Amino acid sequence: MVINLKKNIELAEQLRYLILAAERQGGRMLQSALSKESITGSQAEVLRVLEERGPLSLKELGFLLICEGGSPSRLVNTLVQEGYIIRDTHPKDSRAVILRLSDKGVEKSKRVTLVEQELYTMISRKIDKDKLESINQILCELLSEEPIASSLQARGFMK
Numbered sequence: 001m002v003i004n005l006k007k008n009i010e011l012a013e014q015l016r017y018l019i020l021a022a023e024r025q026g027g028r029m030l031q032s033a034l035s036k037e038s039i040t041g042s043q044a045e046v047l048r049v050l051e052e053r054g055p056l057s058l059k060e061l062g063f064l065l066i067c068e069g070g071s072p073s074r075l076v077n078t079l080v081q082e083g084y085i086i087r088d089t090h091p092k093d094s095r096a097v098i099l100r101l102s103d104k105g106v107e108k109s110k111r112v113t114l115v116e117q118e119l120y121t122m123i124s125r126k127i128d129k130d131k132l133e134s135i136n137q138i139l140c141e142l143l144s145e146e147p148i149a150s151s152l153q154a155r156g157f158m159k
Contacts, residue, residue: 019139026119033115037108042067044116046075047084047101047109049155055100057090064154084108 030041037044045067050056053064062072076099079085084105090096101109124132140158143149152158 029122030116030119033119034112037111037115039108039112042072042075043079044112046072046079047105047112048116050085050099050101051106051109051113055088055098057096057098061099063151066148066151066155066157079105 027041030044034041034044039047042065045065046061049061049064053060056064058071058073058076061076062068062070065072068075076085080087083102086100086102086105087097088100090098127135140152143152143158149158
């Protein structure tokens, strides 16, 4: 019994480091691919979420983002300054804003989508469909009780 517990703990530690390494490597690969677009992975996610779900309030956007916890104000400010996002006054609350993509933001988001698709194609060539489904199922189980699960569900990445 103690031997099994020790082995499970070792396997759990290995899993944690493999997840960390995969996240870091995936981030590097995405950032390298996005470098020609002069945009970060986090900024790319903001654009993609606004393209798919916008217009959104800052709070709604923050809830849907996986890349960052809390308020994405700094990310949004940078993207507004770059001309990718437009802030509109909320129609029901003049103190609040609604965020939407500008035409420039829509074009950038479309280019980001192409970059991401190249990355996902590369991953799907390395790992077959059945293994991808198994890995995704295991990670969903691991994250199902965590606060991030609601954001993953809202984005359609978890059931």
